[in-house]
Amino acid sequence: MKNEKAVVVFSGGQDSTTCLFWALENFKEVIAVTFDYNQRHVSEIECAKNITKELGIKHHILDMSLLNQLAPNALTRDEIEVKDGENGELPSTFVPGRNLLFISFAGVLASQVGAKHIITGVSETDFSGYPDCRDVFIKSLNVSLNLSMDQSFAIHTPLMWLNKAETWKLADELGAFDFVREKTLTCYNGIIADGCGVCPACILRKNGLEEYLLEREEL
Numbered sequence: 001m002k003n004e005k006a007v008v009v010f011s012g013g014q015d016s017t018t019c020l021f022w023a024l025e026n027f028k029e030v031i032a033v034t035f036d037y038n039q040r041h042v043s044e045i046e047c048a049k050n051i052t053k054e055l056g057i058k059h060h061i062l063d064m065s066l067l068n069q070l071a072p073n074a075l076t077r078d079e080i081e082v083k084d085g086e087n088g089e090l091p092s093t094f095v096p097g098r099n100l101l102f103i104s105f106a107g108v109l110a111s112q113v114g115a116k117h118i119i120t121g122v123s124e125t126d127f128s129g130y131p132d133c134r135d136v137f138i139k140s141l142n143v144s145l146n147l148s149m150d151q152s153f154a155i156h157t158p159l160m161w162l163n164k165a166e167t168w169k170l171a172d173e174l175g176a177f178d179f180v181r182e183k184t185l186t187c188y189n190g191i192i193a194d195g196c197g198v199c200p201a202c203i204l205r206k207n208g209l210e211e212y213l214l215e216r217e218e219l
C-alpha cells in the first residue's frame with residue numbers, strides 16, 4: 001500500500017487524528033476530508049485545519065450543513081442536551097446517516113483524486129450504540145461504493161476492534177501520543193486536549209488514557 005493514495009475522514013478528534021498518523025505510515029499520499037455540518041463548535045473545524053497544516057497534509061473541508069437541516073441533534077443544536085442513550089435508545093448525539101453520507105462523499109472525493117483507499121476511525125468496541133460504526137455496516141458500504149462507482153475501493157478501519165486505551169496505545173506506537181493528546185478535540189464542549197472532563201466524550205477519552213498510562217507504567 002506504500003505507493004498508493006488514501007483519503008482519511010478527519011474530524012480533528014483523537015480517533016481520526018490517530019487514523020491520520022496510521023495513514024501517513026501506510027500510504028504514499030494522504031488527503032484529509034472534514035465535513036462541516038454546523039457542529040456546535042467552530043473550533044472543531046479550526047482544530048482539524050491546524051492539525052493538517054502542521055502535518056503538511058492536503059485538506060478538503062466540505063459543506064454538509066444539509067445534515068443539520070435534516071437531522072438536528074445535540075452536536076449541532078445548543079438547546080439539545082448531550083446525553084447517553086437509556087433503555088436501548090440511541091444517544092442524543094447520534095446523527096442518522098452521518099457515516100453513510102461522510103464515507104460516501106469521501107468515496108466521491110477518492111474517485112476524483114484517484115485514491116483507492118478510504119480510512120475512517122469508527123470503532124465497534126466503544127461505539128456508544130451508533131449503528132453506523134459497526135463493522136458490518138462499513139463492509140456493506142464498501143460493497144455499495146464499489147458497485148455505485150465501478151471502483152475497487154478498500155475502506156480501512158484501523159480502530160474497529162480497539163477500545164480507547166488501545167487507541168492511545170496505537171497513537172503511541174505511531175509516535176503520535178503527545179500530538180494526539182495535546183492537539184486534538186474530542187470534547188462536546190469544544191475544549192481542546194484534555195477537554196472539559198465531564199461530558200461523555202471527555203469521560204470516554206480520559207478513562208482510556210488513564211488505563212493506557214497505567215499499562216505503560218507497568219512495562
Ligand SMILES: [Zn+2]
Pocket residue numbers: 186187188189190195196197198199200201202203
Ligand atoms: Zn468535554
